[in-house]
Amino acid sequence: MEMSFPIDIFVIIDLILISMLLVVGIAIVRLNNLFVIVMLYGVYSLLAATWFVSLDAVDVAFTEAAVGAGISTVLMLGAMLLTSRESKPTTPIRRWTSLLIVLVTGIALIYATFDMPAFGDPNSPANSYVGLMYLKATITDISVPNVVTAILASYRGFDTFGEVVVVLTAGLGVMLILGIDSRRSRSGEVENKDAIAKEANTKNKPEKINALNHHIVLQVVAKMLIPIIILYALYVHFHGDYGPGGGFQAGVIFASAIILYSLIFGMDQTRRAIPPKLVQFGSALGVLIYGGTGIITILMGGKFLDYNMLDQNDTIHAQHMGILMIEVGVLVTVASVMLSIYYGFAGRYRQLKDQNW
Amino acid sequence: MDFFVGHFNYWVIITLMMTGLYVVISTGNLVKKLVGIGLFQTSVFQLYISLSKVRGAQPPILEKLPKYGSAEKTSQTVTELTATIPQVTALDPASVYDPLMGVVYSNPLPHVLILTAIVVGVATLAVGLALVVRIREAYGTIEEDAIDEAEYKIEVNAS
Numbered sequence: 060m061e062m063s064f065p066i067d068i069f070v071i072i073d074l075i076l077i078s079m080l081l082v083v084g085i086a087i088v089r090l091n092n093l094f095v096i097v098m099l100y101g102v103y104s105l106l107a108a109t110w111f112v113s114l115d116a117v118d119v120a121f122t123e124a125a126v127g128a129g130i131s132t133v134l135m136l137g138a139m140l141l142t143s144r145e146s147k148p149t150t151p152i153r154r155w156t157s158l159l160i161v162l163v164t165g166i167a168l169i170y171a172t173f174d175m176p177a178f179g180d181p182n183s184p185a186n187s188y189v190g191l192m193y194l195k196a197t198i199t200d201i202s203v204p205n206v207v208t209a210i211l212a213s214y215r216g217f218d219t220f221g222e223v224v225v226v227l228t229a230g231l232g233v234m235l236i237l238g239i240d241s242r243r244s245r246s247g248e249v250e251n252k253d254a255i256a257k258e259a260n261t262k263n264k265p266e267k268i269n270a271l272n273h274h275i276v277l278q279v280v281a282k283m284l285i286p287i288i289i290l291y292a293l294y295v296h297f298h299g300d301y302g303p304g305g306g307f308q309a310g311v312i313f314a315s316a317i318i319l320y321s322l323i324f325g326m327d328q329t330r331r332a333i334p335p336k337l338v339q340f341g342s343a344l345g346v347l348i349y350g351g352t353g354i355i356t357i358l359m360g361g362k363f364l365d366y367n368m369l370d371q372n373d374t375i376h377a378q379h380m381g382i383l384m385i386e387v388g389v390l391v392t393v394a395s396v397m398l399s400i401y402y403g404f405a406g407r408y409r410q411l412k413d414q415n416w
Numbered sequence: 417m418d419f420f421v422g423h424f425n426y427w428v429i430i431t432l433m434m435t436g437l438y439v440v441i442s443t444g445n446l447v448k449k450l451v452g453i454g455l456f457q458t459s460v461f462q463l464y465i466s467l468s469k470v471r472g473a474q475p476p477i478l479e480k481l482p483k484y485g486s487a488e489k490t491s492q493t494v495t496e497l498t499a500t501i502p503q504v505t506a507l508d509p510a511s512v513y514d515p516l517m518g519v520v521y522s523n524p525l526p527h528v529l530i531l532t533a534i535v536v537g538v539a540t541l542a543v544g545l546a547l548v549v550r551i552r553e554a555y556g557t558i559e560e561d562a563i564d565e566a567e568y569k570i571e572v573n574a575s
Contacts, residue, residue, distance in 0.1 A: 070421070077428045084435040084455060093447055100451050107458050115475045115522035116465045122534045123461070131454065131538050138545035139447055142552040146445030147559050157441035165434040169427055177422030179471030181520065186470055190523030195515045198481060206476040206524040207531065215528060222532040229539030236546040302477060307535045393535060400542040407549060 069113060076110045091146050093139045101132035117303040118207045121295075125311040130397055133318060137404035201378045203300040211305065212382040216364040219385070220349055223392050227346050230396030237403035239335045274323070281323040288316035296390055300379070306386035310393025318401050326405050338399045345392025352384045425466045433459040444560035446548045450541060457537050461530045468523035476524035480517050 083103045090096050104127025111120035176183030197209040211219050292312040299305030321329035353363040361368035366381025436459060439452025552558050555566045 073425075077425075080432060081428070081435075084432055087451060087455065088435060088439055088442075093445070096448060096451055100454060103455065104458065107462060110462065111465055114465050114469045115473060116468065116527045116530070117475045117477070119461070119465055119527050119530050119534070122531050123458075126534050126538045127454075127458065131541055134538070134542050134545055135447065135451070138549055141549045142447060142558045143445075146443060146448045149442050149444065154442055157438055160441060161434045161438045164437065165430055168430045168433070172423055172426040172430070175423065175426055176467075177418075178425045178466060179469050180422070181470045181473070183467070185467050185526070186523045190468070190525045193524060194476065194478075194521055198478065198515050202481060204478040204481055206478060206521070207527045210524055210528045211531065219532060222536055225536050226539045229536070229543050232543045233546045236543070236550055303475075305531075307531060311535070396539060400539070400546075403542075403546060404549070 072113055073110070076106060076113065080106050080110070091148055093144055093146055094136075096146075097132060097135040097139055100135065101128045104128040104131065118205070118305070118308075121303045121308050122311070125308050125315070129315050130311055130318075130401075133315075134400065134404060137401075141404070141407055200374075201382075202375045203379065203382070205300055205302060205305075207303075208299050208305050208382065208386075212385055213366060213378055216353075216366075216381075216385060219389070220353070220364070223346055223349055223389055226396050227342055227392055230342050230399050233400045233403045234339070237407060239339060239399050239402050239406070277323050281319055285316050285320055288319070289313060292316065296386065297383075299386060300382065306389030307393055310390045311397060313390070313394040314397035314401070317398055321401070321405060326402075330402075333398065335399070335402055338395045338402060341391050341395030342399060343392075345388045345390070345395065347388070348391065349385050349388030352381060352388070356381070426463070429459050429462045429466065432462070435459075446551065446558040446560070447545075450544050450548065453544070454537075454541065461534065464526040464530050468526035470520055470522045473520040473522045476521045476527065478516075478521075479519050 080103065083099055083106065087096055087099050087103070090099070104123055108120045108124040108128065111117075111123055176185070180186070193210050193214060194206055196214075197203070197206045201209045201213055203209050292309045295304035295312060296306060296309035299309070317329065317333060320332070352366075356365045356368045357363055359368040364381070364385075366378045367374045368377065369380050370377035433456055436452045436454070436456030439455060440449050443449055443452070548558055551563065555563050557563060557566070
């Protein structure tokens with residue numbers, strides 16, 4: 060090991076971020092208020108994203124910030140509102156037993172790290188063969204600056220197809236469990252007792268206190284922000300070849316713009332703007348675009364997702380075209396699935412009032 | 417000291433991982449359990465990403481690229497490049513020819529794996545939360561022991 064790691068500014072930044080992560084993690088362990096826990100989980104994700112930037116993983120940091128600190132926090136808040144605000148404290152026996160299990164596992168894992176390559180070692184097995192090969196080959200094969208996009212969309216396009224199908228499947232799962240359009244329960248059979256109770260409570264207030272539509276400032280600010288967020292999502296999408304970003308991040312950002320709209324203006328209005336049917340259709344359409352690109356390359360005489368077939372005179376152009384097409388598929392599916400999941404949760408909670416917070 | 421600086425990232429990540437595991441095992445609240453799974457999951461992401469870090473490197477976004485566009489220049493550069501890279505050198509870290517032109521990049525492959533894993537992670541988290549919501553509707557609670565009790569009552573009544 061010829062390293063004498065200089066204690067430079069980056070190491071100090073790393074240490075600060077890591078200690079903040081540890082503090083937040085331990086706070087989550089000790090607290091019982093679910094609202095605080097969920098908010099701290101968002102903070103934790105944001106800190107993790109910052110650390111990813113410091114570790115050179117800009118694309119991952121982007122995704123973690125959009126997904127972990129954005130969408131997951133919204134979903135967890137939604138689930139918390141639908142369930143309970145407090146978790147019961149654990150019994151001492153259970154606490155000590157789990158501490159023992161965790162300590163033993165942790166020590167075993169730490170013992171295993173003694174054989175691991177040193178942090179930042181350029182000659183470690185992970186960094187010297189396949190990763191380096193992709194970096195070098197991207198220059199001549201695909202010629203896009205962002206190697207992460209090149210691998211994601213072209214070299215490992217088949218894997219990414221699998222991931223998109225998994226996202227669609229998870230979306231379908233949520234739709235099956237919660238239902239995407241809860242209007243049915245409004246017209247006839249009400250599914251749960253809570254809803255009946257809520258109905259009784261709100262009967263004497265005929266006008267819908269939906270969302271936060273009496274907050275004028277929020278409404279005006281949101282109206283200005285939403286187009287900018289959507290524009291940014293499109294920028295992230297189409298700039299994914301050149302900088303951090305791509306279909307996954309853009310899809311999540313697009314969905315969060317719609318979620319912001321529905322938080323401010325209410326679910327009914329959002330349902331009118333983007334009907335649940337459209338969201339369902341979009342979830343499948345994205346996968347169809349992705350898979351269809353693969354079928355087109357088969358029809359043109361190549362293998363599945365062999366973009367070179369799209370333009371045989373200029374394979375680099377063909378690669379760019381293929382990447383763009385499948386990224387559109389990823390964008391459509393991810394955005395629609397995130398929205399359908401949100402619709403599922405939000406449809407259960409019909410009226411969100413200030414005092415609920 | 418070298419050993420400490422070279423391995424502290426693993427130890428911290430394992431500590432965070434165990435924090436998540438502790439939350440999952442110790443609490444009976446289903447939402448908090450899912451938060452614990454989220455912590456565990458994030459620490460796995462951190463493990464992969466810290467493996468891909470190369471000291472003094474920059475993010476895997478290529479700095480110098482043969483300009484793509486104007487016809488003959490491109491084809492020339494590309495053919496030049498392909499001609500000078502024998503098939504083997506790409507796999508050989510010690511090869512003389514360096515198409516990266518001396519710039520050191522971090523390893524992009526783990527980034528790809530984790531990027532998609534994050535999005536899949538939130539989708540599966542949503543399925544978990546949906547199940548928790550349904551459990552609450554069916555049993556009126558999301559605490560494990562209370563659910564067990566309710567289940568027991570249902571079974572006793574049925575028999």
